[in-house]
Amino acid sequence: xxxxxxxxxxxxxxxxxxxxxxxxxxxxxxxxxxxxxxxxxxxxxxxxxxxxxxxxxxxxxxxxxxxxxxxxxxxxxxxxxxxxxxxxxxxxxxxxxxxxxxxxxxxxxxxxxxxxxxxxxxxxxxxxxxxxxxxxxxxxxxxxxxxxxxxxxxxxxxxxxxxxxxxxxxxxxxxxxxxxxxxxxxxxxxxxxxxxxxxxxxxxxxxxxxxxxxxxxxxxxxxxxxxxxxxxxxxxxxxxxxxxxxxxxxxxxxxxxxxxxxxxxxxxxxxxxxxxxxxxxxxxxxxxxxxxxxxxxxxxxxxxxxxxxxxxxxxxxxxxxxxxxxxxxxxxxxxxxxxxxxxxxxxxxxxxxxxxxxxxxxxxxxxxxxxxxxxxxxxxxxxxxxxxxxxxx
Amino acid sequence: xxxxxxxxxxxxxxxxxxxxxxxxxxxxxxxxxxxxxxxxxxxxxxxxxxxxxxxxxxxxxxxxxxxxxxxxxxxxxxxxxxxxxxxxxxxxxxxxxxxxxxxxxxxxxxxxxxxxxxxxxxxxxxxxxxxxxxxxxxxxxxx
Numbered sequence: 001x002x003x004x005x006x007x008x009x010x011x012x013x014x015x016x017x018x019x020x021x022x023x024x025x026x027x028x029x030x031x032x033x034x035x036x037x038x039x040x041x042x043x044x045x046x047x048x049x050x051x052x053x054x055x056x057x058x059x060x061x062x063x064x065x066x067x068x069x070x071x072x073x074x075x076x077x078x079x080x081x082x083x084x085x086x087x088x089x090x091x092x093x094x095x096x097x098x099x100x101x102x103x104x105x106x107x108x109x110x111x112x113x114x115x116x117x118x119x120x121x122x123x124x125x126x127x128x129x130x131x132x133x134x135x136x137x138x139x140x141x142x143x144x145x146x147x148x149x150x151x152x153x154x155x156x157x158x159x160x161x162x163x164x165x166x167x168x169x170x171x172x173x174x175x176x177x178x179x180x181x182x183x184x185x186x187x188x189x190x191x192x193x194x195x196x197x198x199x200x201x202x203x204x205x206x207x208x209x210x211x212x213x214x215x216x217x218x219x220x221x222x223x224x225x226x227x228x229x230x231x232x233x234x235x236x237x238x239x240x241x242x243x244x245x246x247x248x249x250x251x252x253x254x255x256x257x258x259x260x261x262x263x264x265x266x267x268x269x270x271x272x273x274x275x276x277x278x279x280x281x282x283x284x285x286x287x288x289x290x291x292x293x294x295x296x297x298x299x300x301x302x303x304x305x306x307x308x309x310x311x312x313x314x315x316x317x318x319x320x321x322x323x324x325x326x327x328x329x330x331x332x333x334x335x336x337x338x339x340x341x342x343x344x345x346x347x348x349x350x351x352x353x354x355x356x357x358x359x360x361x362x363x364x365x366x367x368x369x370x371x372x373x374x375x376x377x378x379x380x381x382x383x384x385x386x387x388x389x390x391x392x393x
Numbered sequence: 394x395x396x397x398x399x400x401x402x403x404x405x406x407x408x409x410x411x412x413x414x415x416x417x418x419x420x421x422x423x424x425x426x427x428x429x430x431x432x433x434x435x436x437x438x439x440x441x442x443x444x445x446x447x448x449x450x451x452x453x454x455x456x457x458x459x460x461x462x463x464x465x466x467x468x469x470x471x472x473x474x475x476x477x478x479x480x481x482x483x484x485x486x487x488x489x490x491x492x493x494x495x496x497x498x499x500x501x502x503x504x505x506x507x508x509x510x511x512x513x514x515x516x517x518x519x520x521x522x523x524x525x526x527x528x529x530x531x532x533x534x535x536x
Contacts, residue, residue, distance in 0.1 A: 344425035
């Protein structure tokens with residue numbers, strides 16, 4: 001049976017180049033970058049090089065890149081830090097959206113408990129926020145606007161440069177969780193007026209457990225993790241040298257091929273949309289234009305997402321869903337609800353996230369299997385019977 | 394979260410799927426908003442459940458619990474079907490993840506709803522025999 005990995009928004013395989021690059025930092029150059037002898041200094045230089053690579057990929061300076069354990073830590077640090085800076089000036093209002101990743105939403109909830117107020121901007125049916133809503137929400141009390149670059153479930157890409165400009169003009173800090181975007185679409189933090197940006201390596205073929213926060217020069221966030229003097233004294237803990245080296249290699253590799261990959265992957269995604277849209281009672285979630293190249297998200301009425309993805313798994317396809325049963329709670333994903341989907345529709349969601357490793361054959365295989373699975377689930381679904389009956393009336 | 398092999402077996406090849414055209418007891422429980430609906434069809438003769446079929450919209454554990462619960466009551470007298478508990482269903486499946494226990498409750502309730510329908514069709518008040526069937530609104534997703 002064919003195997004198709006179509007859950008690259010969850011994580012990606014580590015690239016061969018990355019594996020080759022990081023191995024020596026575990027076996028030969030295993031020194032601590034803080035040590036002054038040769039193998040320590042080799043590790044120090046490698047970290048420095050990776051910092052330059054990450055900075056170059058974002059249009060930043062290497063002094064503005066701080067390695068973290070991943071995207072969640074970077075989000076927590078940026079948001080909690082900006083909130084603390086704001087509170088010092090008596091500004092205790094934050095702005096975000098309803099469909100952020102939980103690393104942002106749960107951090108916001110924690111800050112609300114500490115007396116901050118948070119505006120959660122609406123997301124529209126196209127999966128996009130409106131810049132005028134951002135502008136209207138900013139008050140004299142606002143210390144931070146944080147809006148994700150691209151959504152992890154529906155892949156919609158937000159008007160980041162416009163929001164950056166608004167925040168700059170209003171003198172409010174702007175952070176973006178770019179975990180899904182980095183390595184897949186071109187980013188320039190200076191041109192887009194981004195003050196802080198979170199990224200995570202395993203979303204673009206580096207290893208798990210490594211990420212970074214870009215924090216613009218002159219913005220001194222309070223530390224989230226105290227300890228040694230690593231990362232210019234701003235993020236303590238012995239550096240994850242292999243992870244950092246891999247991050248640098250992966251981001252460089254991705255950015256070198258960013259346009260070519262986007263072209264290839266979005267063509268695969270569109271082929272998938274075209275084929276799957278032929279299934280009756282289906283809908284595409286979010287804008288098809290302002291979208292990550294690899295993100296496919298659709299809902300199929302009358303079927304439940306977990307059953308759908310387990311049957312796909314039985315056919316060798318790894319996918320994801322935003323149904324309640326897969327979210328581990330009793331409600332379907334907040335992202336799908338935020339774009340106005342009814343619970344019963346959101347339960348039938350399917351996300352396929354492609355990468356440049358996927359092929360036309362992969363897509364055609366998915367399309368050869370998917371309609372049959374949906375038919376099978378609908379044939380045993382009383383909800384589907386209700387939908388069909390209602391239409392007859 | 395991980396499903397037992399038994400759950401996956403019943404999900405991949407569920408038993409007793411479908412409808413019984415001349416069923417004399419039909420019960421449906423759950424709602425679309427919660428993400429699971431179970432419908433049970435019973436054919437009862439001389440107080441024996443001679444045939445049972447189900448249709449389920451829901452996750453793998455909802456389908457697996459429907460499948461095994463129908464196996465457990467097929468050919469049994471009504472009195473035995475009434476004794477079927479969600480706990481017995483969970484045990485028969487070699488366990489369910491904690492967040493999925495409500496699926497087993499649904500299976501028990503769906504069978505009771507079908508039995509209640511059977512009694513109603515004969516002009517018998519089902520409540521003293523079957524007990525009260527929970528109304529299943531969205532708040533009740535949490536059972």
